[in-house]
Amino acid sequence: MERLVIRGGRKLTGTVKVSGAKNAVLPIIAASLLGSSTSVLEEIPDLEDVRTFAEVLVQLGVSVNRTHSSLVIDSHDIKSCEASYELVRKMRASFLVMGPLLARLGRAVISLPGGCAIGTRPIDLHLKGFEALGAEIVMGHGSIEARAPRGLTGARIYLDFPSVGATENIIMAASLAKGQTILENPAEEPEIVDLATYLNAMGARIRGAGTNVIKIEGVTELRGMTHPVIPDRIEAGTYMVAAAMTGGDVRLENVISEHLKPVVAKLKEAGVYIEEDVTGIRVKGSADFKSVDIKTLPYPGFPTDMQAQFMAMLTVAKGTGVVTETVFENRFMHVDELKRMGANIKIDGRSAVIEGVSHLTGCPVKATDLRAGAALVLAGLVASGQTEIGHLHHIDRGYEKLVEKFQSLGADITRVDD
Numbered sequence: 001m002e003r004l005v006i007r008g009g010r011k012l013t014g015t016v017k018v019s020g021a022k023n024a025v026l027p028i029i030a031a032s033l034l035g036s037s038t039s040v041l042e043e044i045p046d047l048e049d050v051r052t053f054a055e056v057l058v059q060l061g062v063s064v065n066r067t068h069s070s071l072v073i074d075s076h077d078i079k080s081c082e083a084s085y086e087l088v089r090k091m092r093a094s095f096l097v098m099g100p101l102l103a104r105l106g107r108a109v110i111s112l113p114g115g116c117a118i119g120t121r122p123i124d125l126h127l128k129g130f131e132a133l134g135a136e137i138v139m140g141h142g143s144i145e146a147r148a149p150r151g152l153t154g155a156r157i158y159l160d161f162p163s164v165g166a167t168e169n170i171i172m173a174a175s176l177a178k179g180q181t182i183l184e185n186p187a188e189e190p191e192i193v194d195l196a197t198y199l200n201a202m203g204a205r206i207r208g209a210g211t212n213v214i215k216i217e218g219v220t221e222l223r224g225m226t227h228p229v230i231p232d233r234i235e236a237g238t239y240m241v242a243a244a245m246t247g248g249d250v251r252l253e254n255v256i257s258e259h260l261k262p263v264v265a266k267l268k269e270a271g272v273y274i275e276e277d278v279t280g281i282r283v284k285g286s287a288d289f290k291s292v293d294i295k296t297l298p299y300p301g302f303p304t305d306m307q308a309q310f311m312a313m314l315t316v317a318k319g320t321g322v323v324t325e326t327v328f329e330n331r332f333m334h335v336d337e338l339k340r341m342g343a344n345i346k347i348d349g350r351s352a353v354i355e356g357v358s359h360l361t362g363c364p365v366k367a368t369d370l371r372a373g374a375a376l377v378l379a380g381l382v383a384s385g386q387t388e389i390g391h392l393h394h395i396d397r398g399y400e401k402l403v404e405k406f407q408s409l410g411a412d413i414t415r416v417d418d
């Protein structure tokens with residue numbers, strides 16, 4: 001079994017380049033299905049999730065080729081409209097092909113993704129959106145079929161919750177619908193804006209992405225386009241916390257600091273020094289950073305995808321902090337593993353109360369999901385002795401060259417396979 005072996009206690013110093021954003025790349029790969037010619041997607045991170053999504057497209061009969069950090073996708077001829085359970089269960093985001101397939105081919109059959117470690121993650125809002133656009137939804141045999149043989153028609157849609165995936169799926173479907181769609185209470189994440197930028201370059205007419213109302217005028221055809229994806233704000237945030245916790249001094253390159261406002265604000269509140277410029281952020285930690293309270297919210301609130309990493313930091317902060325998770329109902333899987341390393345954490349419903357301890361101690365732990373895995377890496381970087389992290393497939397989904405990047409900052413971290 002492969003493990004990460006970390007010997008903690010080193011201050012991280014140096015410069016690290018942030019990769020393209022996983023959560024921007026995935027919907028953009030799905031959106032490339034809408035184009036009648038070739039798209040070239042740039043700044044594509046080498047991640048397990050990207051490889052899985054590329055496989056989904058190949059299964060649909062689309063040509064996908066990787067050259068260095070680009071993906072060349074030719075969706076001229078889509079041969080199938082069915083995504084199998086084998087791939088959908090590996091990665092929930094593959095459900096994002098439903099909107100494009102429905103709009104382009106008038107039919108899509110996708111296996112139900114099922115629950116996952118961080119919650120049940122229903123897809124009711126995606127389906128309500130497709131129904132509002134005129135699709136018929138049929139469920140059975142573990143799959144969902146959406147049909148719109150005469151095409152989709154624009155509609156006014158209000159989302160009960162600003163779901164990122166539902167917003168993306170609806171925008172993609174509505175781009176090729178007849179007439180106007182008005183999407184109220186959509187997600188406002190930077191990844192939504194990046195998706196809309198790509199779609200607009202392909203010929204779509206989307207206005208208001210990044211605000212609380214998005215208007216889409218349907219068009220009859222979209223063509224492939226070259227698009228570089230935005231930097232990964234969650235990867236950036238993870239290295240920022242690492243620099244802060246280890247009392248290090250790290251400069252991050254390829255970041256958009258506006259996307260990191262809640263993370264920067266909370267690090268500053270904890271007493272961490274941050275310097276922002278046009279292309280980078282410098283984070284200088286100090287030995288005695290203090291606890292803060294965190295409440296996760298849809299963007300521009302504090303990101304749920306940074307909750308576990310902040311919790312790792314709070315385990316060794318001065319004082320007591322409260323972390324409240326409002327986006328997912330079961331995103332505290334890292335707590336038991338952090339406690340095994342000596343953290344003092346009590347869960348009370350959707351909140352966790354973390355009393356900072358003087359030090360953590362290394363031991364064998366397992367990554368239960370992607371960001372839980374990242375939190376354990378951070379904890380391992382400050383723990384005394386050796387931390388061994390298993391179940392690395394979770395971490396591989398979302399962190400490009402994690403070992404190499406941490407090593408380049410001076411961390412004692414290796415990947416071993418026995």
Ligand SMILES: CC(=O)N[C@H]1[C@@H](OP(=O)(O)OP(=O)(O)OC[C@H]2O[C@@H](n3ccc(=O)[nH]c3=O)[C@H](O)[C@@H]2O)O[C@H](CO)[C@@H](O)[C@@H]1O
Nearest residue numbers: 023093121122123124125126162163164165166305327328
């Ligand atoms: C690939 C990708 O971009 N993943 C991100 C995306 O996931 P994802 O798009 O799955 O997250 P959503 O914003 O849809 O989910 C947020 C909440 O809404 C609920 N919900 C969602 C859809 C629905 O139809 N019904 C419903 O009830 C979910 O169960 C969850 O409690 O946004 C999340 C919230 O920022 C991030 O943690 C994920 O990293």
Ligand SMILES: C=C(OP(=O)(O)O)C(=O)O
Nearest residue numbers: 023092093305370371398
């Ligand atoms: C939860 C995450 O991703 P996904 O939605 O792909 O599971 C994440 O990136 O932290």
